[in-house]
Amino acid sequence: MRNIRRRRAIALFISLGVCMVALAVTLQFGWIILNWRRLVPLVLGIPFFALLIAGVILNTIFLVREVRRNEHHDSFLNAVTHELKTPVASIRLYLETLQRRNLPEAQRQEFYGIMLADSERLLATIEQVLKAGEVGQRAKKNQVRVEVDLLTLVKECIQITLQRYHLEPDRITLQPVDHQTLLAVSGDRQDLHSAILNVLDNAVKYSPEQVAVRVSISLENDAWILIRVTDDGIGVPAAHLKGIFKRFYRVPNMSLLKVKGTGLGLFLVRSIVRQHGGDARAESAGEGKGTTIILQLPRLLTPATESQTALLDRSESLTRVP
Known part of the structure; x- marks a missing residue:
């Protein structure tokens, strides 16, 4: 119901803008017809008319963007509220059960495990929201970067995802690396860890029938490292492939799967x-x-790699000399 109202509001703003533009065009042409013999008013009127049309169009675009931004913010708040409320309610329920009943030790350990998983889910949501607020500010600061081995980092993230969703080891597979080159980058290990975990998390969540995720690491032109995470899930329509990386963006049909999220992961x-x-x-x-x-x-090119590249370039240049 709320989405229908928002769509009507957007349609109203667009219709109002079109009507205002049409009215302005009609008035301008009427003014030109009445003053076609007066050169100076005619010349002065045309730029003002162009400014008027541009102002109306920009105002309409601004209003439509504000409506959509408010819609995204509302969806984000609803999603975050659900992501925070659900694990808290679950933890409270199990704690009340443990407090009121004398349960066997095996069942108590089971409840402890569930509460621990819910607390990890709650912590992950909080960290995601906090990091979304920091990510814009960190770009302006000088970050301390270290050498990060991506192969080790990816393996670590796979193990965390398997444990988080209680999956069998063969549900997320890492393709064999066909070279012995150090796959390292210069960066913030914690941020890269968060990025890879978010990708794996999405791959699992949007594979409702059976989780089958394949991860591969490869080199491109000896200068880039590519990490591919492929799933056999619900897929993404071509029109939304770029939009899924926007803040608060969620593909409309995804809501039918009842998959909750903050819209901040990608x-x-x-x-x-x-x-x-x-x-x-x-x-x-x-x-x-x-x-x-x-x-x-x-x-990241290590000193050894840089020297090898220099020697290779030198040998190639010598072979080209006649």
């Missing part, structure tokens, strides 16, 4: 990767055909 992923000099993109053959998220990061 926004954080792209922001973090871009802060590290790379980029993130999505590929999908369409609805029901799975999705691939690709993280592209600049490879």
Whole structure:
């Protein structure tokens, strides 16, 4: 019901803007017809008319954007409220049960495990919201960057995701790496850890029938490291492949799956990767055909690698000399 009202409001603003433009055009042409013999008013009137039309169009665009922004904020607040309220209610229920009843030790341990998982889910949501507020500010500051081995980091994130969703080890597989080169980048390990976890989390959540996630790491032109995370889930329509990386953006049909989220996961992923000099993109053959998220990061060239590259370039230049 609320979405219908918002759509009506957007339609109203667009219709009002079109009517105002049409009225302005009608008045301008009427003014030109009445004053066509007066050169000076005619010349002065045309720029003012152009400014009037531009102002009306910009005002309409601004109003429509504000309505959509408010809609995204409301969706975000509803999603965050659910993500915070659900684990808190679950933890409270189990605590009350433990307090009122004398349960066997095995069942008590089971309840402890469920409460621990709910607390981790609650902490993950809070960290995601806080990081979304920090990600814009961190871009302006000088970050302390260290060498990060992406292969080790990806393996660690896979293990965390398997434990978080209680999955069998073969549900998320890492493809064999076919080279012995150090796959390292210069950056913030915690931020990269958060980005990879968000991608894996999405791959699992949007695979409702059976989780089958494949992860691969490869080199591109010996200068870029590509991390591909592919799932066999619900897929993404082509029109939404770029939009899913926007703040608070959620594909409309995704709500039918009752998959809750804050709409910040992929926004954080792209922001973090871009802060590290790379980029993130999505590929999908369409609805029901799975999705691939690709993280592209600049490879860290160690002194040994740099010297090898220099020697290779020198040898190639010598072979070209006649």
